[in-house]
Amino acid sequence: MKAVPSDSSAAKKRGMRHPIAAWLGPKPLLQLGIVIGVVALVAVLGSNIATTMARIGVTPGFGFLERAANFEVGDNMIGFRAGDSYARAIVAGLLNTAKIAVLGCCLATVLGVALGIMRLSGNLMLSGLVRWYVEIVRNTPLLLQLFFWTALAHALPPPRSAITAFDVVFLSNRGVYVPGVVISNLSVGTALASTIVFGCWLWLVWRGWRVKRVGLLAPLPASFLSIVVLGIVLAAGRASISIELPAISGFNIGGGFSLTPEFAALLVGLTVKFSAIIAEIVRAGLLSVRREQWDAALALGLHRGKVIRLVVLPQALRVITPLTTSSYLDLVKDSSLAVAIGYPDLMNIVNTTANTTGQAFESLLIVVLLYLALNLTVSAFMNLYNSRVALRGERAA
Amino acid sequence: MTTNRDRKMRPKPDDRLITRLRTGLFGTWLNSAITVVLGLLLLWFLPPLLRWLVFDATWHGTLLDCQAHDGACWASVAAKLRFIIFAFYPIELQWRPLLVCLLLGGVLAITAVPQFWRRELVISWPIVILLCWLLMAGLPGSARVSTNQWGGLPVTLLVWTLCFAVSIPLAVLLSLARRSRMRALRLMTIAYIEFMRAIPMVAMLYFATLILPMALPAGLSIDKMPRAIIMISLFWTAYIAEVMRGGLQAVPLGQEEAASSLGFGYWRAMRLIILPQALRMVIPGLVTQAIGFLLATSLLAVIGIVDILNAAKAAAADPNWLGFYKEAFFIVAVLYFVIGYGGSRYSHWLERRLALPR
Numbered sequence: 234m235k236a237v238p239s240d241s242s243a244a245k246k247r248g249m250r251h252p253i254a255a256w257l258g259p260k261p262l263l264q265l266g267i268v269i270g271v272v273a274l275v276a277v278l279g280s281n282i283a284t285t286m287a288r289i290g291v292t293p294g295f296g297f298l299e300r301a302a303n304f305e306v307g308d309n310m311i312g313f314r315a316g317d318s319y320a321r322a323i324v325a326g327l328l329n330t331a332k333i334a335v336l337g338c339c340l341a342t343v344l345g346v347a348l349g350i351m352r353l354s355g356n357l358m359l360s361g362l363v364r365w366y367v368e369i370v371r372n373t374p375l376l377l378q379l380f381f382w383t384a385l386a387h388a389l390p391p392p393r394s395a396i397t398a399f400d401v402v403f404l405s406n407r408g409v410y411v412p413g414v415v416i417s418n419l420s421v422g423t424a425l426a427s428t429i430v431f432g433c434w435l436w437l438v439w440r441g442w443r444v445k446r447v448g449l450l451a452p453l454p455a456s457f458l459s460i461v462v463l464g465i466v467l468a469a470g471r472a473s474i475s476i477e478l479p480a481i482s483g484f485n486i487g488g489g490f491s492l493t494p495e496f497a498a499l500l501v502g503l504t505v506k507f508s509a510i511i512a513e514i515v516r517a518g519l520l521s522v523r524r525e526q527w528d529a530a531l532a533l534g535l536h537r538g539k540v541i542r543l544v545v546l547p548q549a550l551r552v553i554t555p556l557t558t559s560s561y562l563d564l565v566k567d568s569s570l571a572v573a574i575g576y577p578d579l580m581n582i583v584n585t586t587a588n589t590t591g592q593a594f595e596s597l598l599i600v601v602l603l604y605l606a607l608n609l610t611v612s613a614f615m616n617l618y619n620s621r622v623a624l625r626g627e628r629a630a
Numbered sequence: 631m632t633t634n635r636d637r638k639m640r641p642k643p644d645d646r647l648i649t650r651l652r653t654g655l656f657g658t659w660l661n662s663a664i665t666v667v668l669g670l671l672l673l674w675f676l677p678p679l680l681r682w683l684v685f686d687a688t689w690h691g692t693l694l695d696c697q698a699h700d701g702a703c704w705a706s707v708a709a710k711l712r713f714i715i716f717a718f719y720p721i722e723l724q725w726r727p728l729l730v731c732l733l734l735g736g737v738l739a740i741t742a743v744p745q746f747w748r749r750e751l752v753i754s755w756p757i758v759i760l761l762c763w764l765l766m767a768g769l770p771g772s773a774r775v776s777t778n779q780w781g782g783l784p785v786t787l788l789v790w791t792l793c794f795a796v797s798i799p800l801a802v803l804l805s806l807a808r809r810s811r812m813r814a815l816r817l818m819t820i821a822y823i824e825f826m827r828a829i830p831m832v833a834m835l836y837f838a839t840l841i842l843p844m845a846l847p848a849g850l851s852i853d854k855m856p857r858a859i860i861m862i863s864l865f866w867t868a869y870i871a872e873v874m875r876g877g878l879q880a881v882p883l884g885q886e887e888a889a890s891s892l893g894f895g896y897w898r899a900m901r902l903i904i905l906p907q908a909l910r911m912v913i914p915g916l917v918t919q920a921i922g923f924l925l926a927t928s929l930l931a932v933i934g935i936v937d938i939l940n941a942a943k944a945a946a947a948d949p950n951w952l953g954f955y956k957e958a959f960f961i962v963a964v965l966y967f968v969i970g971y972g973g974s975r976y977s978h979w980l981e982r983r984l985a986l987p988r
Contacts, residue, residue, distance in 0.1 A: 256813060257812065257813050257814055258810075258811045258812045258813045259811055259812055260812055263812070264812050264813075264814040264815050265814070267814070267815060267818075268814055268818070271818065278845040279845075281844065281845045281846060281847055281848075282841070282844045282845050284848060285843075285844040285845075285848070286844065288848070354664070355654065355657065355661060356654065356655065356661050356664045356665060356668075357650075357651065357654030357655055358654075358655060358664070358665050358668045358669070359664055359665075359668060362668065368967075368971055368974075369967060371970070371974075372921070372925075372966065372967045372969075372970030372971045372974065373925070373963045373966050373967055373970070374925040374926070374928035374939065374966055375925070375928075376928045376929060376931060376939060377928060377939055377959060377962065377963055377966070380939075380943070380955075380959060381959060384955060384956070562828075566828075566829070566830040566831070567830065569830040569832040569833070570832065570929070570932075572832060572932055573929075573931060573932050580830065580832055580833065580836075584836060587836070587840055593836075593840035593841060593844070594840075594841055594844065597833065597836055597837060597840065597841060600833060601825075601829050601833055604828060604829050604830060604833065605825070605828045605829070608828040609828075
């Protein structure tokens with residue numbers, strides 16, 4: 234409780250106040266007035282929207298979601314085709330946004346952590362180069378960078394003369410091709426069983442590292458065992474897993490896992506931009522651990538790897554995790570720049586939906602709610618992680 | 631603390647540049663290896679870049695001269711620079727956007743100097759922005775130019791400064807409301823701020839183009855640019871309010887108690903005691919935020935407003951100079967970088983300067 238001088242007289246009055254007024258706090262009438270004002274404003278805007286919709290002949294409501302959407306979604310994971318419902322189109326867009334967000338967060342984290350450590354390297358050339366990479370990437374607009382990557386993706390050679398690394402990865406103006414994992418003959422039971430095996434493995438590794446604090450390579454035997462069990466499960470279910478390499482066939486490249494030029498550009502753009510941001514966060518986190526902690530740990534006879542893993546990283550992560558959470562949220566939101574380079578993400582498809590159906594208000598309502606949900610999901614996961622790395626005292630709060 | 635004895639025992643650091651470079655580049659075997667690998671990488675990467683940028687570039691001439699060389703076509707930039715900066719603004723009235731850029735640039739430069747931070751400066755900002763708006767639109771009695779014809783650098787600068795200027799007072803009110811003991815007010819503020827911070831700016835721009843015209847009373851219509859400005863201001867307000875809240879939280883509680891024990895009312899205490907201390911702390915953070923916002927103004931391109939990035943894109947679509955996107959984007963990137971990098975250095979300098987002596 235705050236000790237405000239007038240508190241004793243206020244408390245006496247509060248004892249006799251209505252519970253709602255007590256809940257509201259000081260000046261209940263003013264607050265009521267403000268609430269009524271906001272509600273009235275929303276009502277006026279809402280009735281204006283309803284009037285306009287009636288004038289242009291659009292029926293309010295979400296019935297349009299059932300109607301057939303007559304546009305193609307260039308790149309989607311659920312096999313959407315023109316003629317399917319708008320609802321399905323929006324799901325396709327949502328999945329695309331989720332795909333770019335998950336891949337972008339993972340790649341940006343890996344690259345960002347590496348860059349952040351390199352930035353602190355004793356080698357002047359390395360730290361200097363990373364510094365300028367970070368400065369240039371952070372101080373130019375993401376949209377400009379996306380234009381650059383899109384132009385680059387389209388300026389790649391045609392498939393027949395694609396740039397290739399060891400005939401495994403192909404870069405061409407039709408897209409980027411990487412080896413893909415093909416799972417065939419997968420029944421629901423087999424899938425469930427392998428998920429359980431995978432879950433057990435994750436749990437074992439997590440318990441080893443975080444609870445028992447064993448060495449970095451200690452879960453290796455358990456991992457081998459898990460792979461063997463997974464193999465047996467898949468063999469028993471008669472499923473087969475193979476790695477398919479992309480190959481040039483005729484005027485195109487077939488097989489493997491392909492990324493459209495737009496997807497590749499968006500992924501590279503988001504990864505580069507956010508790796509620079511995460512590199513700065515990692516650098517700040519590592520610098521926040523005092524030099525004496527290193528010295529003390531080394532004096533105790535720990536070797537460098539253990540010093541980093543047991544002493545420095547746990548302290549640095551307390552600074553790094555909350556900041557990284559907010560850059561993940563920014564990445565999810567910034568993936569909506571896909572509209573500017575023509576990748577069919579959630580925002581792009583909802584915009585098309587709004588323009589073709591005229592149901593702009595409902596469409597934007599859906600997109601806003603979905604972004605809220607995406608954001609809440611990311612923050613929930615990251616808060617869970619943060620409560621693990623935070624100080625014990627902080628965790629209770 | 632280092633005692634005198636400590637200092638004597640410690641070997642004197644040899645901080646000549648040549649020594650620093652030698653230990654920094656070739657101190658250990660690993661270091662030398664990294665340096666050599668990076669050096670080779672630079673040798674592979676830099677010469678083609680420099681050839682494109684400088685040696686093989688075409689500095690003046692026509693499209694044919696450019697096509698004869700492999701390097702950058704700076705001649706196209708020279709020919710299109712006027713368009714990149716002013717876009718579709720009528721050529722005969724171009725002194726207006728030029729004056730607007732100079733005016734805003736001048737006031738920004740003055741604002742950057744802490745010696746000039748006084749009441750007059752705060753009052754002059756809205757006046758200057760209003761004047762700039764009137765200049766762009768046409769002062770009463772002179773030729774009117776619709777906002778749809780505005781473009782290039784003045785649009786970027788005007789949207790940036792105007793939205794920021796509108797957001798700051800709103801953000802102060804929001805941040806105060808978020809810390810208020812009035813619960814209904816606080817909950818509404820939290821809902822607003824968290825909502826705005828969870829949605830992408832592109833969504834706000836679509837609200838400006840698609841929903842705002844529907845929400846206006848029949849018969850009233852506003853151009854796209856002012857609509858975008860309204861929505862962006864509302865959007866940025868939430869972000870600035872969070873920065874402000876950080877500053878308010880850093881003011882010791884005793885300050886508020888001391889003020890109220892001296893008989894200060896809420897508003898007087900806030901205006902004279904709490905806010906000045908909070909603002910002093912958040913200014914470097916606001917500068918960083920402002921740079922982020924400047925970069926974000928490029929999103930105006932998504933709804934077809936011709937900011938400087940969009941103008942560069944449009945310039946490269948000119949049939950006389952078709953396809954020189956790289957050059958146009960490069961120039962714009964350099965412009966953003968100079969402002970952004972300068973701004974972040976300035977923010978660091980300001981942080982040190984404003985830090986209270988401890």
